[in-house]
Amino acid sequence: MSVTGRERAEATTGRYAFEQFFAVRRHQPGALAFSPDGRHVYVSTDISGQFNLWRIPVEGGWPDQLTLFEDRTVRMAAAHPQSDRIVFLADRDGNEFWQLFELDVRGGWPRQLTSREDVRYEMGAGAFSPDGRRIAYAGNQRTPTEVDVFVRELPDGEPRLVLSTGEYLVPVAWAPDGRRLTVVAFHANTDQDVYVLDLTDGSHRNVTPHEGEAVHFPERWLPDGSGFLVVSNRDREFSGLAIVRPDRPGVLEWIYTPEWDVENVELAPDGQVALVSVNEGGISRLRLVEVPSGRVVTEPPVPEGVLASVRFSPDGSHAALLLATPRRAAELYTLRLADGRVTRITSSMLGGIPEEALAAPELVTFPTFDGRQIPAWLYRPRGASPGAPAPVALSIHGGPEAQERPAYHPLYQYLLHRGIGILAPNIRGSTGYGISYQRLIHRDWGGGELRDIEAAARYLQSLPWVDRRRLAIFGGSFGGFATLSAVTRLPQYWAAAVDIVGPSNLVTFVRSVPPTWQRFMKRWVGDPDEDREMLLERSPITYVDQVRAPLLVIQGQNDPRVVKAESDQMVERLRALGRPVDYVVFEDEGHGFTRRANLQRAYRLTADFLERHLLPGR
Structure with a gap:
């Protein structure tokens, strides 16, 4: 390997080379998930030079590469609730025509579930039904300008069109009964509605009717199926956290309303608490919030920086956090809820530059x-x-x-x-x-x-x-x-x-x-x-x-x-x-x-x- 004149000069003067600053691993925030046994975290990272799926032990250790794409980018992933299967979205050469794949993480090769390279498919982190037999996703395959909702039986069922309103629709989360889906309808960046789709009869209902513009983004359902969390700024300057109950359309039961935006929310499996990050002037502040009282239980001791994604393990004992600081690229951390211990399980900074030099x-x-x-x-x-x-x-x-x-x-x-x-x-x-x-x-x-x-x-x-x-x-x-x-x-x-x-x-x-x-x-x-x-x-x-x-x-x-x-x-x-x-x-x-x-x-x-x-x- 040859050494350039600039590199020789930098070595002599004590300067760091350009490549050292860029010797970092990147991550895709949407592809963060736990294995069903809670022992591993799945993440899309570019360790190989391209964004592929990797599996990392929850307490840290050697990562396993699960996909070997060279021209595709893994963008979003969802883990099966009971087995070692995962579905994910990937596109080719940055064209954003995301296609749907399925993978058995115990070994094997990704199986492509969609093959319309002129169609963009989308899904949420909760794409799998509670029993793991179906997935919900969206795509504009019927007509290029409209995005519809589909449900597909796995492994080999045909996709079934379940909701088409002429809008831009994306399914987000299944209700615990497996009969209902929350679907977000995007009207604009600052205006959305949430529909609850009943898959038994195909009916849907707008449960966030409102005047003017308002953000409404659904999160996970409560364990009893009586409602779901939603991030909204209706009648507010900043987004807060509320509960929406399908039998009370238009009503927001506010839980947590700080004077900054709620940006990331993850409800614990038992529904008792939620991890909530608040964007305070650009810095993420993570809090464990009691549901539905809104009482702040604790503030986990995470590094001060920017939180891109958060996920609970299936048993609620751990949370995975993707977080960056001014002097450290995004890293994957695990938070143990029992004692608040935070462990960094990745090493994204590979250039050998000490943090105090940044x-x-x-x-x-x-x-x-x-x-x-x-x-x-x-x-x-x-x-x-x-x-x-x-x-x-x-x-x-x-x-x-x-x-x-x-x-x-x-x-x-x-x-x-x-x-x-x-x-x-x-x-x-x-x-x-x-x-x-x-x-x-x-x-x-x-x-x-x-x-x-x-x-x-x-x-x-x-x-x-x-x-x-x-x-x-x-x-x-x-x-x-x-x-x-x-x-x-x-x-x-x-x-x-x-x-x-x-x-x-x-x-x-x-x-x-x-x-x-x-x-x-x-x-x-x-x-x-x-x-x-x-x-x-x-x-x-x-x-x-x-x-x-x-x-x-x-x-x-x-x-x-x-x-x-x-x-x-x-x-x-x-x-x-x-x-x-x-x-x-x-x-x-x-x-x-x-x-x-x-x-x-x-x-x-x-x-x-x-x-x-x-x-x-x-």
Whole structure:
């Protein structure tokens, strides 16, 4: 193996190499499950270089690889309640046409249950019926724009269409009697209903009727079948935890209503308590909450960070937690309920960098045009001072209805190590700060949030340790759109920019999204016909001639959300104008990077590009 000049220099000076920061294992939060005997945890991780299913002893130990995919990504998994079988979803090369598989984890090969590679199938963590004979899942196989619910007898039964309403439906959990299913109907990101489907006669009932918009997401049923838990923000700014009883439609029996969002909920098998994580300003706070009183029994001593997923073992003795901190990538922990002992059972950090050498962010706020204070995570590189000002890269998260949180980010840590600061704001439209703040992005892409980005640039310029002439901006998905908006409409601030799978033209973007998304686009972004002028006025492509900063564009060939044509048209226009633009297409990826090698290459390109323009001469 050859050693590059940079690696030799880094070894001599005591610097850490790029690869060390990226020597981490990643996990898929939806593929976390316990074996029926509670002795093992199933997880999808990229130990092999691609996301495959693995089995890990609950007290820690050597993991067993259960699938050997090279071109597929395991996204979601559900364990059989009595046997060593598991069903899971996987797609090919990031195309998001998730297919359903079954696997006997004692040995054997995954058996593909669906084979419509033009259809996206979905399921919940409770896909198996209580007796383990049936699975419930959803798919748009009947018509591309609608998602229906199916039930299938295992091992060889034919799928049976059990609910079709012309909406986007996904089954979530079986009732203990095995006769009923909760089904969530997605009307918008901020508006859902829950139907209870009776499989004996095919009838269904909306048990969360409401006026206006409200989030309703069902969790597990109570053991007696009288109702189920639901996370909702109806008539509230933040999401709380309630019980819904099918015989009292529209009534929420509130259990726990903190002044932050309830984000993860897992009901114990006996129904007496629930593990509830609350997103307090971006940090997950885990509590054991009594049901139905809402009394906080205890706060388990988990590391302070971001909790992505939580599952109870079948006997309720343990919980599995997938959690990341600013200085450690997501790890799998087990919590023993009897004594509160927390054990880390994975080792995701493989680069040999001590945690004290990594940076933790500072939570800051800065004012924006309408008087709001924008929250942000500020990472300051060591040595930056008024006498030695540092460049800073502004990182815009995707979504846009998502949140920048203090979890390990290898690119941030590498750039900080090289002397480049990071400001990662939660501009309007971000989740975690109340539903009113989240809704500000609806039908306002390229509007108020762009002014928040300008406020972020001005805030950075006000810091005495920041070099105001060396600011960059980067982001993926919506963050890519925001990056393109910033370099085209606020060109005076940037020395460089990196767009990863970002829309450039809102009219063509809205027309090209997956069929199941089309029903949401008018409420979310705009109608390509009725709102054409507004969408063009907000599109980066309209202002391409104003670009001054060199730009790197990264795109996945198979991206179904932001199709390659979005990047193509921006790059073609820039090249026609003679503007500096680098363009890299990943032929075997979609909306993001599932292969570890591709992730490293994409971020290596990003890091090299930013260093070249922010650290000239190094």
